[in-house]
Amino acid sequence: MAVFTEVSPAQAQVLLDHLQLGTLSSLRGIGAGIENTNYFVDCTGDDGHLHRYVLTLFERLTAEQLPFYLRLMQHLAQxxxxxxxxxxxxxxxxxxxxxxxxxxxVDRLHGGHQLAPDAFHCDQVGATLAQMHLAGRDFPLHQPNLRGMSWWRQVVPQLMPFLDAQQAELLTAEMAFQEHLAASAEYAHLQAELSGPIHADLFRDNVMFEPGEGPGRERLTGFFDFYFAGCDTWLFDLAVCLNDWCIDLSDGRLVEERAAVFVAAYERVRPLTGAEHRLLPALLRAAALRFWLSRLFDLHLPREASLLKAHDPRHFERVLRERIARPWHALPGEAQA
Structure with missing residues (x-):
């Protein structure tokens, strides 16, 4: 969500006029993120009230790929x-x-990020994630996860020259592990029967909360930034969330109490199968690998952009090492919010 392409107020107003959304009052670039150009757009509608939107210009995704993301958001919202x-x-x-x-x-969600979540927040995100997976089952369009195994195979050779010996050893070993997993019959079953559209990037800064009832209680108002979405296993999406919402950011350690609440909330809506429970430790590793690779790529092979700041890849290197050293199995019903 960096600003790669400058948009003038006049250019924004042309689109607002086409959509009959009103008169532009504010246009502000969003500096967070690394994939697309995003602006907060405030305008005055025909009703005289202020309305808030997000304008996204797509820097990598093509016009052929984009209907998947936009129609998925429309499908889920409806x-x-x-x-x-x-x-x-x-x-x-x-x-x-x-x-x-x-x-x-698109509409701008109300509220703000919760960057220090507790079990209460994890419960809401877990349940809503499962709701999203079930709602997407009849979505008619298909697009693969563009940051999945095919992309890993492509970028690993490009990244190897930038790694030290220990990092190269870790990456080589983990790719071999994930290739073996991808070739297994149990994983093929997940892909065939327990998959569909996933968010694939549902970090703390892609969820909004607003104040709710009771002191310190917040209500989830929505998921956003679906532009890494694709069709993959639901378990991978769950693993991506656990690796962000349920960890100690200082060392990548999984906070098991929070993770148990997250999984229990998810299972209230869509119970995991036995195969999913067995494969969760491996998918937690896969999710850590995916973001280690993408952060390495953005650091060492960056694009120019106004306001762009690459994330530190060492964070997900630590997460990956943690998931290898201390595999975690979620036991059905082991925790409730």
């Missing part, structure tokens, strides 16, 4: 999952062009 719904024009189109780039405008 089924009651709290996600930003893209705005359509009179013809039902939701993908446009701004400053020469594919673009879309």
């Amino acid at each position: 089924r009651g999952v709290p996600v930003p719904e893209p705005h359509a024009d009179a013809a039902g189109e939701i993908l446009f062009e701004v400053a020469g780039k594919p673009a879309a405008i």
